Amino acid sequence: MRLIIIGTGGMAKNQVDHFSQIDGVEIVGAVDTDVNRLAAFADKFNIEKRFLSLDEAIAWGDFDAATNVTPDRAHHPTTLPLLVAGKHVLCEKPLAENYEKALEMTEAAERAGVINMVNLTYRNVAPLQRAREMVIAGEIGTVKHVEASYLQSWLVSKAWGDWRSESTWLWRLSTGHGSNGVLGDIGIHILDFAAYGAATDIDHVFARLKTFNKAPGGQIGEYMLDANDSFTMSVDFANGALGVVHASRWATGHLNELKLRIYGERGGLEITHRPGESELRGCLGEDAESAIWTTIEVPPVPTNYQRFAEAVATGVPQDPNFRHAANLQKVLDLAMVTERERRELKV
Known part of the structure; x- marks a missing residue:
């Protein structure tokens, strides 16, 4: 697979590290509108072809697939031309800013007949995969209740950098810079974590979102800090189970922790994932x-x-695909509506 990288920020470096270890993958080009950032990235990873626009890269065309690592707002306008050109695409999450755009991307990918995947990175967590297998196999019986949380602490610590002065973090706090807050950034991860692990889709949603004051006038430089910092969500699952999902950037003591508890009529499972460690625990059979x-x-x-x-x-599609990510985006969109209207909505 001849692969090009669209966007050369921090996540792109992480992706190159992963792709460069896979036999048969050759990274042949990089695209970025910032000439200095593009040069530094391409020099570091010895990438020969460098393009300041996606149009230039597509006109060159000597690649099979692209991984789209641009900011959230750019996913839609940069992915569509790749699909028209018949290129396979791995896109960072969220697929788009809203369900309408995500659905347009999904339908374009399906018309093109290309491989399309979204990098919901916590699908890489082995305990999550095993828990899903156990649920599907009936090892805990019918799922009745689900608890899921995604906790980060970068608004109360500098472990990842100083959000008060670094654009890498400031844009994530500003709707004017394309952020849908913690709901859009990591909400999609924990919703996927919960629904995938419990092996059932989300059917109804009711959410509360909160933006806390973080600076005088709610602004730092050009950044209005108006994106949500925390959310709580109650959900019904398609199999009848009830769920509680929440996430926050104010979770002191939790750098980056996902937790999922799945309770069935015959047992329970608990998955915990932190940087560098993952664990699956079960309470099964007579231990209950x-x-x-x-x-x-x-x-x-x-x-x-x-x-x-x-x-x-191989030409054989794999999950998570664009349609799955679009369906998750629909839940996120409806969550914002439920906050405004204070009512539950069916997905």
């Missing part, structure tokens, strides 16, 4: 009587990057 939880060993699973490369090589 005495509430004994046991750690379940889980082998590694292929990453999204490996599965995308395999899909391009």
